[in-house]
Amino acid sequence: MTSPVLLITGASSGIGRATARLFAEKGYRVFGTSRRPEATAAISGVEFVALDVRDEASVKACTAQVLERAGRIDVLVNNAGYAMVGAVDETSPDEAQALFDTNVLGMLRMVRALLPTMHKQRSGRIVNTSSVLGFLPAPFKGAYASSKHAVEGLSESLDHEVRGFGIRVVLVQPNFTKAELGDNAVSVAASIEAYGLLKQRVSVATGKAMKAAPGPETVAAEILRAAEESYQMRRPVGSGAKLLSRLRRYMPAGPVDHSLQKTFALS
Template sequence: MSNQKVVVITGASSGIGEAAARLLAQNGFKVFGGVRNPNRVSSIPGVRFGTVDVNDDTSVANFVEWVLSEAGKIDVLINNAGVSLLGPVENTSTAEAQRVFDTNVFGPLRMIRAALPSMRAARSGLIINVSSVLGFLPAPFMGLYASSKHALEGLSESLDHEIREFNVRVVLLEPTFTNTKLDVNAAHTEAPLGVYERQAYATIETVQDQIKSAPSPQAVAAKILAAINGPYQMRQPAGGQATLLSRLRRFMPANAVDKSLRKTFGFGR
Protein backbone atom coordinates (compact mmCIF):
# COMPACT_ATOMS: atom_id res chain seq x y z
CA MET A 1 0.00 0.00 0.00
CA SER A 2 1.29 3.45 -0.91
CA ASN A 3 2.44 5.82 1.83
CA GLN A 4 0.62 8.63 -0.01
CA LYS A 5 -2.15 9.93 2.22
CA VAL A 6 -5.67 9.36 0.93
CA VAL A 7 -8.21 12.14 1.40
CA VAL A 8 -11.95 11.94 0.84
CA ILE A 9 -13.87 15.19 0.59
CA THR A 10 -17.59 15.68 0.02
CA GLY A 11 -19.08 18.65 -1.80
CA ALA A 12 -15.99 18.78 -4.00
CA SER A 13 -17.61 20.26 -7.10
CA SER A 14 -17.37 23.91 -6.06
CA GLY A 15 -16.47 26.38 -3.33
CA ILE A 16 -14.45 25.21 -0.35
CA GLY A 17 -14.60 21.58 -1.45
CA GLU A 18 -13.19 22.25 -4.91
CA ALA A 19 -10.50 24.58 -3.55
CA ALA A 20 -9.47 22.06 -0.89
CA ALA A 21 -9.39 19.17 -3.36
CA ARG A 22 -7.16 21.16 -5.70
CA LEU A 23 -4.79 22.35 -2.96
CA LEU A 24 -4.44 18.94 -1.33
CA ALA A 25 -3.71 17.28 -4.68
CA GLN A 26 -1.06 19.91 -5.37
CA ASN A 27 0.52 19.04 -2.04
CA GLY A 28 0.89 15.34 -2.74
CA PHE A 29 -2.32 13.88 -1.34
CA LYS A 30 -4.35 11.29 -3.20
CA VAL A 31 -7.74 12.97 -3.34
CA PHE A 32 -11.17 11.45 -3.93
CA GLY A 33 -13.88 14.06 -4.40
CA GLY A 34 -17.48 13.19 -3.73
CA VAL A 35 -20.00 14.95 -5.99
CA ARG A 36 -23.59 14.36 -7.08
CA ASN A 37 -22.72 14.16 -10.78
CA PRO A 38 -19.07 13.60 -11.80
CA ASN A 39 -19.95 14.26 -15.45
CA ARG A 40 -20.68 17.91 -14.65
CA VAL A 41 -17.42 18.57 -12.79
CA SER A 42 -14.31 20.11 -14.31
CA SER A 43 -11.31 17.81 -13.95
CA ILE A 44 -8.61 18.65 -11.40
CA PRO A 45 -5.13 17.09 -11.72
CA GLY A 46 -4.63 14.52 -8.99
CA VAL A 47 -8.30 14.39 -8.00
CA ARG A 48 -10.63 11.49 -8.78
CA PHE A 49 -14.33 12.24 -8.60
CA GLY A 50 -17.00 9.76 -7.58
CA THR A 51 -20.75 9.91 -7.21
CA VAL A 52 -22.12 10.45 -3.72
CA ASP A 53 -25.33 11.85 -2.34
CA VAL A 54 -24.72 12.39 1.37
CA ASN A 55 -28.50 12.26 1.93
CA ASP A 56 -28.64 8.61 0.83
CA ASP A 57 -27.26 5.70 2.88
CA THR A 58 -26.66 3.44 -0.10
CA SER A 59 -24.94 6.14 -2.14
CA VAL A 60 -22.58 6.91 0.75
CA ALA A 61 -21.79 3.23 1.36
CA ASN A 62 -21.08 2.64 -2.35
CA PHE A 63 -18.85 5.71 -2.58
CA VAL A 64 -16.73 4.76 0.43
CA GLU A 65 -16.46 1.15 -0.77
CA TRP A 66 -15.25 2.46 -4.14
CA VAL A 67 -12.57 4.62 -2.50
CA LEU A 68 -11.37 1.71 -0.36
CA SER A 69 -11.27 -0.61 -3.36
CA GLU A 70 -9.19 1.92 -5.29
CA ALA A 71 -6.90 3.21 -2.53
CA GLY A 72 -7.08 0.59 0.21
CA LYS A 73 -7.48 3.15 2.97
CA ILE A 74 -8.85 6.53 3.99
CA ASP A 75 -6.48 8.71 5.99
CA VAL A 76 -8.54 11.91 6.06
CA LEU A 77 -12.29 12.36 5.71
CA ILE A 78 -13.45 15.93 5.09
CA ASN A 79 -17.20 16.41 5.55
CA ASN A 80 -17.71 19.58 3.57
CA ALA A 81 -21.03 19.16 1.72
CA GLY A 82 -23.64 21.51 3.13
CA VAL A 83 -26.73 23.60 2.45
CA SER A 84 -27.94 26.90 3.87
CA LEU A 85 -31.36 28.39 4.55
CA LEU A 86 -32.44 31.96 5.20
CA GLY A 87 -35.70 32.90 6.88
CA PRO A 88 -37.48 33.30 10.21
CA VAL A 89 -37.59 30.26 12.47
CA GLU A 90 -41.37 30.67 12.84
CA ASN A 91 -41.83 30.51 9.07
CA THR A 92 -39.62 27.46 8.56
CA SER A 93 -41.55 24.31 7.69
CA THR A 94 -40.62 20.97 9.17
CA ALA A 95 -39.73 19.72 5.69
CA GLU A 96 -37.37 22.68 5.12
CA ALA A 97 -35.71 22.09 8.50
CA GLN A 98 -35.34 18.38 7.79
CA ARG A 99 -33.61 19.09 4.47
CA VAL A 100 -31.01 21.26 6.22
CA PHE A 101 -30.34 18.70 8.93
CA ASP A 102 -30.31 15.79 6.49
CA THR A 103 -27.37 17.32 4.63
CA ASN A 104 -25.52 19.23 7.36
CA VAL A 105 -25.80 16.71 10.21
CA PHE A 106 -26.95 13.33 8.93
CA GLY A 107 -24.73 13.67 5.84
CA PRO A 108 -21.53 13.79 7.93
CA LEU A 109 -22.95 11.05 10.16
CA ARG A 110 -23.47 8.77 7.14
CA MET A 111 -19.95 9.44 5.88
CA ILE A 112 -18.43 8.88 9.32
CA ARG A 113 -20.27 5.60 9.83
CA ALA A 114 -19.07 4.37 6.42
CA ALA A 115 -15.43 5.47 6.68
CA LEU A 116 -14.69 4.99 10.38
CA PRO A 117 -14.39 1.17 10.46
CA SER A 118 -11.41 1.27 8.07
CA MET A 119 -9.77 4.04 10.13
CA ARG A 120 -10.25 2.11 13.36
CA ALA A 121 -8.79 -1.01 11.77
CA ALA A 122 -5.75 0.96 10.63
CA ARG A 123 -5.60 2.74 13.99
CA SER A 124 -5.06 5.99 12.15
CA GLY A 125 -7.27 8.70 10.76
CA LEU A 126 -8.49 12.27 10.84
CA ILE A 127 -12.07 13.45 10.37
CA ILE A 128 -12.50 17.13 9.52
CA ASN A 129 -16.05 18.41 9.83
CA VAL A 130 -16.55 21.77 8.13
CA SER A 131 -18.67 23.72 10.58
CA SER A 132 -19.04 27.50 10.80
CA VAL A 133 -18.74 30.34 13.27
CA LEU A 134 -22.52 29.86 13.42
CA GLY A 135 -21.74 26.56 15.10
CA PHE A 136 -20.93 28.51 18.26
CA LEU A 137 -22.78 31.78 17.60
CA PRO A 138 -26.45 32.47 16.80
CA ALA A 139 -27.55 34.28 13.67
CA PRO A 140 -30.99 35.83 13.14
CA PHE A 141 -32.87 34.49 10.13
CA MET A 142 -30.34 31.64 9.83
CA GLY A 143 -31.71 29.68 12.77
CA LEU A 144 -31.92 26.27 11.10
CA TYR A 145 -28.49 26.55 9.50
CA ALA A 146 -26.98 27.67 12.82
CA SER A 147 -28.82 24.88 14.62
CA SER A 148 -27.43 22.28 12.23
CA LYS A 149 -23.89 23.53 12.79
CA HIS A 150 -24.38 23.60 16.57
CA ALA A 151 -25.51 19.97 16.26
CA LEU A 152 -22.50 19.08 14.13
CA GLU A 153 -20.19 20.56 16.76
CA GLY A 154 -21.80 18.53 19.54
CA LEU A 155 -21.59 15.35 17.48
CA SER A 156 -17.94 16.04 16.65
CA GLU A 157 -16.83 16.64 20.22
CA SER A 158 -18.62 13.53 21.47
CA LEU A 159 -17.22 11.41 18.64
CA ASP A 160 -13.67 12.56 19.31
CA HIS A 161 -13.85 11.15 22.84
CA GLU A 162 -15.18 7.83 21.56
CA ILE A 163 -12.56 7.20 18.86
CA ARG A 164 -9.44 8.72 20.39
CA GLU A 165 -8.20 5.37 21.71
CA PHE A 166 -8.10 4.11 18.11
CA ASN A 167 -5.76 6.98 17.13
CA VAL A 168 -8.51 8.69 15.12
CA ARG A 169 -9.31 12.33 15.87
CA VAL A 170 -11.95 14.86 14.88
CA VAL A 171 -11.36 18.48 13.88
CA LEU A 172 -13.99 21.20 13.66
CA LEU A 173 -13.09 23.71 10.98
CA GLU A 174 -15.01 26.93 11.60
CA PRO A 175 -15.02 29.47 8.74
CA THR A 176 -16.91 32.73 8.88
CA PHE A 177 -18.97 33.77 5.84
CA THR A 178 -17.09 32.67 2.72
CA ASN A 179 -17.44 33.99 -0.80
CA THR A 180 -18.98 30.81 -2.25
CA LYS A 181 -22.20 29.80 -4.02
CA LEU A 182 -23.46 28.32 -0.74
CA ASP A 183 -23.58 31.73 0.92
CA VAL A 184 -24.39 33.81 -2.16
CA ASN A 185 -27.21 31.55 -3.39
CA ALA A 186 -28.63 30.40 -0.05
CA ALA A 187 -32.19 29.10 -0.22
CA HIS A 188 -35.00 31.08 1.44
CA THR A 189 -37.94 29.75 3.39
CA GLU A 190 -41.04 29.45 1.20
CA ALA A 191 -43.57 31.07 3.55
CA PRO A 192 -44.10 34.85 3.21
CA LEU A 193 -41.98 36.88 5.62
CA GLY A 194 -45.00 38.71 7.01
CA VAL A 195 -44.21 40.66 10.18
CA TYR A 196 -40.50 39.78 9.81
CA GLU A 197 -40.15 41.32 6.34
CA ARG A 198 -38.46 44.61 7.23
CA GLN A 199 -35.90 43.18 9.60
CA ALA A 200 -35.28 40.06 7.54
CA TYR A 201 -34.44 42.08 4.43
CA ALA A 202 -32.17 44.38 6.43
CA THR A 203 -30.34 41.42 7.93
CA ILE A 204 -30.02 39.55 4.64
CA GLU A 205 -28.66 42.70 2.97
CA THR A 206 -26.09 43.01 5.77
CA VAL A 207 -25.04 39.38 5.33
CA GLN A 208 -24.73 39.74 1.56
CA ASP A 209 -22.53 42.80 1.99
CA GLN A 210 -20.28 40.80 4.31
CA ILE A 211 -20.06 37.95 1.82
CA LYS A 212 -18.76 40.29 -0.88
CA SER A 213 -15.66 41.00 1.21
CA ALA A 214 -15.50 37.55 2.83
CA PRO A 215 -12.49 35.24 2.61
CA SER A 216 -12.13 33.14 -0.54
CA PRO A 217 -12.58 29.37 -0.60
CA GLN A 218 -8.83 29.13 -1.20
CA ALA A 219 -8.16 30.71 2.20
CA VAL A 220 -10.32 28.09 3.92
CA ALA A 221 -8.64 25.35 1.87
CA ALA A 222 -5.27 26.53 3.19
CA LYS A 223 -6.62 26.15 6.72
CA ILE A 224 -7.72 22.60 5.93
CA LEU A 225 -4.22 21.77 4.69
CA ALA A 226 -2.75 23.27 7.86
CA ALA A 227 -5.16 21.26 10.00
CA ILE A 228 -3.96 18.04 8.36
CA ASN A 229 -0.25 18.82 8.47
CA GLY A 230 -0.07 20.76 11.74
CA PRO A 231 -0.41 19.85 15.42
CA TYR A 232 -3.81 18.57 16.46
CA GLN A 233 -6.39 21.07 17.66
CA MET A 234 -10.10 20.31 17.94
CA ARG A 235 -11.58 23.71 17.08
CA GLN A 236 -9.89 25.54 14.24
CA PRO A 237 -11.44 28.88 13.24
CA ALA A 238 -10.60 29.65 9.62
CA GLY A 239 -9.35 33.21 9.21
CA GLY A 240 -8.76 36.25 11.36
CA GLN A 241 -12.40 37.22 11.81
CA ALA A 242 -13.41 33.68 12.74
CA THR A 243 -10.60 33.52 15.30
CA LEU A 244 -11.67 36.86 16.76
CA LEU A 245 -15.31 35.75 17.01
CA SER A 246 -14.26 32.52 18.70
CA ARG A 247 -12.31 34.44 21.33
CA LEU A 248 -15.09 36.95 21.86
CA ARG A 249 -17.58 34.14 22.38
CA ARG A 250 -15.35 32.57 25.01
CA PHE A 251 -14.23 35.64 26.91
CA MET A 252 -16.73 38.48 26.39
CA PRO A 253 -19.74 38.84 28.73
CA ALA A 254 -22.87 37.31 27.20
CA ASN A 255 -24.69 40.65 27.13
CA ALA A 256 -21.85 42.29 25.20
CA VAL A 257 -21.81 39.43 22.67
CA ASP A 258 -25.57 39.78 22.24
CA LYS A 259 -25.36 43.52 21.56
CA SER A 260 -22.46 43.05 19.14
CA LEU A 261 -24.32 40.40 17.16
CA ARG A 262 -27.46 42.50 16.88
CA LYS A 263 -25.42 45.44 15.60
CA THR A 264 -23.56 43.21 13.11
CA PHE A 265 -26.79 41.82 11.67
CA GLY A 266 -28.46 45.19 11.30
CA PHE A 267 -30.80 45.19 14.29
CA GLY A 268 -31.51 48.60 15.79
CA ARG A 269 -31.10 47.47 19.39
Protein backbone atom coordinates (compact mmCIF):
# COMPACT_ATOMS: atom_id res chain seq x y z
CA MET A 1 0.00 0.00 0.00
CA THR A 2 1.34 3.44 -0.93
CA SER A 3 1.99 5.75 2.00
CA PRO A 4 -0.15 8.90 2.16
CA VAL A 5 1.78 12.08 1.35
CA LEU A 6 2.03 15.09 3.66
CA LEU A 7 3.41 18.51 2.78
CA ILE A 8 3.88 20.81 5.77
CA THR A 9 5.19 24.37 5.67
CA GLY A 10 7.36 25.83 8.39
CA ALA A 11 8.79 22.46 9.41
CA SER A 12 12.22 23.55 10.59
CA SER A 13 11.22 24.21 14.22
CA GLY A 14 8.44 24.24 16.79
CA ILE A 15 5.00 22.92 15.86
CA GLY A 16 6.00 22.24 12.26
CA ARG A 17 9.01 20.16 13.19
CA ALA A 18 7.08 18.15 15.77
CA THR A 19 4.28 17.56 13.25
CA ALA A 20 6.63 16.42 10.50
CA ARG A 21 8.29 13.96 12.87
CA LEU A 22 4.96 12.57 14.13
CA PHE A 23 3.51 12.02 10.64
CA ALA A 24 6.72 10.28 9.56
CA GLU A 25 6.48 7.99 12.57
CA LYS A 26 2.89 7.17 11.56
CA GLY A 27 3.96 5.99 8.12
CA TYR A 28 3.36 9.06 5.98
CA ARG A 29 5.74 10.17 3.29
CA VAL A 30 6.57 13.60 4.66
CA PHE A 31 7.82 16.67 2.85
CA GLY A 32 8.73 19.48 5.22
CA THR A 33 9.58 22.95 4.05
CA SER A 34 12.22 25.35 5.25
CA ARG A 35 13.63 28.54 3.83
CA ARG A 36 17.10 27.00 4.27
CA PRO A 37 16.81 23.20 4.13
CA GLU A 38 20.59 22.82 3.96
CA ALA A 39 20.81 24.39 7.43
CA THR A 40 17.87 22.45 8.90
CA ALA A 41 18.57 19.55 11.24
CA ALA A 42 17.51 16.26 9.65
CA ILE A 43 14.47 14.30 10.82
CA SER A 44 14.23 10.59 10.08
CA GLY A 45 11.67 10.00 7.33
CA VAL A 46 11.27 13.68 6.42
CA GLU A 47 12.36 15.11 3.06
CA PHE A 48 13.08 18.83 3.35
CA VAL A 49 12.30 21.16 0.46
CA ALA A 50 13.18 24.83 0.07
CA LEU A 51 10.22 27.20 0.36
CA ASP A 52 9.52 30.84 1.09
CA VAL A 53 5.73 31.18 1.29
CA ARG A 54 6.05 34.90 0.52
CA ASP A 55 7.47 34.16 -2.94
CA GLU A 56 5.15 32.88 -5.68
CA ALA A 57 8.02 31.39 -7.69
CA SER A 58 9.30 29.56 -4.60
CA VAL A 59 5.84 28.14 -3.91
CA LYS A 60 5.50 26.87 -7.48
CA ALA A 61 8.99 25.34 -7.45
CA CYS A 62 8.39 23.61 -4.11
CA THR A 63 5.04 22.10 -5.05
CA ALA A 64 6.34 21.00 -8.45
CA GLN A 65 9.28 19.26 -6.78
CA VAL A 66 7.04 17.43 -4.30
CA LEU A 67 4.59 16.34 -7.00
CA GLU A 68 7.44 15.15 -9.21
CA ARG A 69 8.78 12.97 -6.38
CA ALA A 70 5.52 11.72 -4.88
CA GLY A 71 2.91 12.16 -7.60
CA ARG A 72 0.19 13.32 -5.19
CA ILE A 73 -0.56 15.30 -2.04
CA ASP A 74 -2.99 13.85 0.48
CA VAL A 75 -2.54 16.34 3.32
CA LEU A 76 -1.37 19.94 3.22
CA VAL A 77 -0.57 21.56 6.57
CA ASN A 78 -0.19 25.33 6.37
CA ASN A 79 1.92 26.02 9.43
CA ALA A 80 4.41 28.71 8.37
CA GLY A 81 3.83 31.94 10.26
CA TYR A 82 4.90 34.13 13.13
CA ALA A 83 3.44 36.23 15.92
CA MET A 84 3.73 39.99 16.32
CA VAL A 85 3.59 41.93 19.58
CA GLY A 86 2.63 45.59 19.74
CA ALA A 87 -0.30 47.96 20.11
CA VAL A 88 -2.35 48.56 17.00
CA ASP A 89 -1.18 52.18 16.69
CA GLU A 90 2.43 51.13 17.22
CA THR A 91 2.19 48.76 14.25
CA SER A 92 3.27 50.24 10.95
CA PRO A 93 1.48 49.31 7.72
CA ASP A 94 4.73 47.77 6.49
CA GLU A 95 4.98 45.54 9.58
CA ALA A 96 1.35 44.47 9.26
CA GLN A 97 1.75 43.83 5.54
CA ALA A 98 4.80 41.62 6.13
CA LEU A 99 2.88 39.65 8.76
CA PHE A 100 -0.11 39.12 6.48
CA ASP A 101 2.17 38.21 3.58
CA THR A 102 3.37 35.20 5.56
CA ASN A 103 0.42 34.24 7.77
CA VAL A 104 -2.42 34.78 5.30
CA LEU A 105 -1.15 35.19 1.75
CA GLY A 106 1.42 32.44 2.27
CA MET A 107 -1.41 30.06 3.06
CA LEU A 108 -3.36 31.32 0.04
CA ARG A 109 -0.38 30.76 -2.27
CA MET A 110 0.00 27.17 -1.06
CA VAL A 111 -3.70 26.44 -1.48
CA ARG A 112 -3.71 27.85 -5.01
CA ALA A 113 -0.66 25.79 -5.93
CA LEU A 114 -1.97 22.46 -4.64
CA LEU A 115 -5.73 22.55 -5.12
CA PRO A 116 -5.54 21.62 -8.83
CA THR A 117 -3.86 18.35 -7.80
CA MET A 118 -6.42 17.66 -5.08
CA HIS A 119 -9.22 18.39 -7.56
CA LYS A 120 -7.79 15.77 -9.92
CA GLN A 121 -7.46 13.29 -7.06
CA ARG A 122 -10.99 14.08 -5.86
CA SER A 123 -9.56 13.93 -2.36
CA GLY A 124 -7.38 15.79 0.09
CA ARG A 125 -7.31 17.48 3.45
CA ILE A 126 -5.97 20.95 4.17
CA VAL A 127 -5.10 21.69 7.80
CA ASN A 128 -4.47 25.34 8.64
CA THR A 129 -2.75 26.31 11.88
CA SER A 130 -4.80 29.07 13.45
CA SER A 131 -4.97 30.17 17.11
CA VAL A 132 -7.48 31.06 19.79
CA LEU A 133 -6.69 34.58 18.57
CA GLY A 134 -8.50 33.59 15.39
CA PHE A 135 -11.77 33.96 17.30
CA LEU A 136 -10.77 36.17 20.26
CA PRO A 137 -8.95 39.50 20.55
CA ALA A 138 -5.83 40.04 22.63
CA PRO A 139 -4.30 43.37 23.68
CA PHE A 140 -0.98 44.17 22.02
CA LYS A 141 -1.45 41.36 19.52
CA GLY A 142 -3.94 43.10 17.25
CA ALA A 143 -2.08 42.56 13.99
CA TYR A 144 -1.42 38.90 14.78
CA ALA A 145 -5.02 38.30 15.89
CA SER A 146 -6.34 39.95 12.73
CA SER A 147 -4.12 37.69 10.60
CA LYS A 148 -5.53 34.62 12.33
CA HIS A 149 -9.09 35.93 11.98
CA ALA A 150 -8.34 36.17 8.25
CA VAL A 151 -7.04 32.59 8.21
CA GLU A 152 -10.30 31.44 9.81
CA GLY A 153 -12.49 33.29 7.32
CA LEU A 154 -10.55 32.05 4.31
CA SER A 155 -10.51 28.49 5.61
CA GLU A 156 -14.23 28.27 6.29
CA SER A 157 -15.10 29.82 2.92
CA LEU A 158 -12.68 27.47 1.15
CA ASP A 159 -14.21 24.43 2.82
CA HIS A 160 -17.63 25.30 1.40
CA GLU A 161 -16.09 25.63 -2.06
CA VAL A 162 -14.15 22.36 -2.18
CA ARG A 163 -16.07 19.82 -0.10
CA GLY A 164 -18.00 18.66 -3.17
CA PHE A 165 -14.67 17.50 -4.63
CA GLY A 166 -13.77 15.27 -1.68
CA ILE A 167 -11.55 17.93 -0.10
CA ARG A 168 -12.01 19.30 3.43
CA VAL A 169 -10.39 22.17 5.30
CA VAL A 170 -9.69 22.06 9.04
CA LEU A 171 -8.56 24.73 11.51
CA VAL A 172 -6.32 23.75 14.43
CA GLN A 173 -6.55 26.36 17.19
CA PRO A 174 -3.85 26.26 19.86
CA ASN A 175 -3.98 28.48 22.92
CA PHE A 176 -0.79 30.41 23.61
CA THR A 177 2.08 28.11 22.69
CA LYS A 178 5.73 28.24 23.62
CA ALA A 179 6.64 28.62 19.95
CA GLU A 180 4.08 31.38 19.39
CA LEU A 181 5.36 33.50 22.26
CA GLY A 182 9.05 32.65 22.02
CA ASP A 183 11.46 32.46 19.11
CA ASN A 184 8.63 32.77 16.60
CA ALA A 185 7.43 36.19 17.77
CA VAL A 186 8.63 39.66 16.82
CA SER A 187 7.95 43.02 18.44
CA VAL A 188 7.01 46.08 16.43
CA ALA A 189 9.65 48.79 16.16
CA ALA A 190 7.66 51.67 17.65
CA SER A 191 6.88 52.08 21.35
CA ILE A 192 4.28 54.47 22.77
CA GLU A 193 5.08 55.43 26.35
CA ALA A 194 1.43 55.69 27.42
CA TYR A 195 1.03 51.92 27.00
CA GLY A 196 3.92 51.05 29.33
CA LEU A 197 1.92 50.02 32.42
CA LEU A 198 -0.69 48.15 30.40
CA LYS A 199 2.03 46.24 28.57
CA GLN A 200 3.56 45.20 31.88
CA ARG A 201 0.22 43.88 33.13
CA VAL A 202 -0.43 41.98 29.93
CA SER A 203 3.10 40.57 29.97
CA VAL A 204 2.60 39.19 33.50
CA ALA A 205 -0.76 37.67 32.52
CA THR A 206 0.75 36.15 29.39
CA GLY A 207 3.58 34.69 31.46
CA LYS A 208 1.02 32.90 33.61
CA ALA A 209 -0.67 31.53 30.49
CA MET A 210 2.68 30.25 29.30
CA LYS A 211 2.93 27.92 32.29
CA ALA A 212 -0.03 25.96 30.94
CA ALA A 213 0.88 26.44 27.28
CA PRO A 214 0.84 23.28 25.17
CA GLY A 215 4.14 22.13 23.76
CA PRO A 216 4.56 21.58 20.03
CA GLU A 217 4.02 17.82 20.41
CA THR A 218 0.50 18.41 21.77
CA VAL A 219 -0.39 20.58 18.80
CA ALA A 220 1.19 18.06 16.42
CA ALA A 221 -1.01 15.30 17.82
CA GLU A 222 -4.11 17.41 17.15
CA ILE A 223 -2.95 18.12 13.60
CA LEU A 224 -2.63 14.36 13.05
CA ARG A 225 -6.18 13.86 14.33
CA ALA A 226 -7.35 16.69 12.06
CA ALA A 227 -5.86 14.84 9.09
CA GLU A 228 -7.15 11.36 9.95
CA GLU A 229 -10.32 11.53 12.02
CA SER A 230 -13.91 12.33 11.09
CA TYR A 231 -14.30 15.87 9.85
CA GLN A 232 -14.47 18.69 12.38
CA MET A 233 -14.00 22.25 11.14
CA ARG A 234 -12.40 23.70 14.25
CA ARG A 235 -10.11 21.84 16.60
CA PRO A 236 -9.05 23.79 19.70
CA VAL A 237 -5.91 22.33 21.28
CA GLY A 238 -5.96 21.62 25.00
CA SER A 239 -8.52 22.26 27.74
CA GLY A 240 -7.84 26.01 27.87
CA ALA A 241 -8.47 26.54 24.17
CA LYS A 242 -11.59 24.36 24.27
CA LEU A 243 -12.98 26.39 27.17
CA LEU A 244 -12.30 29.67 25.38
CA SER A 245 -13.99 28.33 22.25
CA ARG A 246 -17.12 27.41 24.20
CA LEU A 247 -17.17 30.76 25.99
CA ARG A 248 -16.91 32.65 22.71
CA ARG A 249 -19.65 30.56 21.16
CA TYR A 250 -22.19 30.48 23.97
CA MET A 251 -21.59 33.50 26.23
CA PRO A 252 -22.98 36.97 25.45
CA ALA A 253 -20.45 39.50 24.18
CA GLY A 254 -20.50 41.59 27.37
CA PRO A 255 -19.34 38.84 29.75
CA VAL A 256 -16.71 37.68 27.25
CA ASP A 257 -15.35 41.23 27.04
CA HIS A 258 -15.29 41.53 30.84
CA SER A 259 -13.55 38.17 31.15
CA LEU A 260 -10.81 39.21 28.72
CA GLN A 261 -10.28 42.50 30.55
CA LYS A 262 -9.91 40.57 33.80
CA THR A 263 -7.64 37.92 32.29
CA PHE A 264 -5.21 40.53 31.00
CA ALA A 265 -5.43 42.65 34.19
CA LEU A 266 -6.83 45.62 32.27
CA SER A 267 -9.87 46.27 34.47
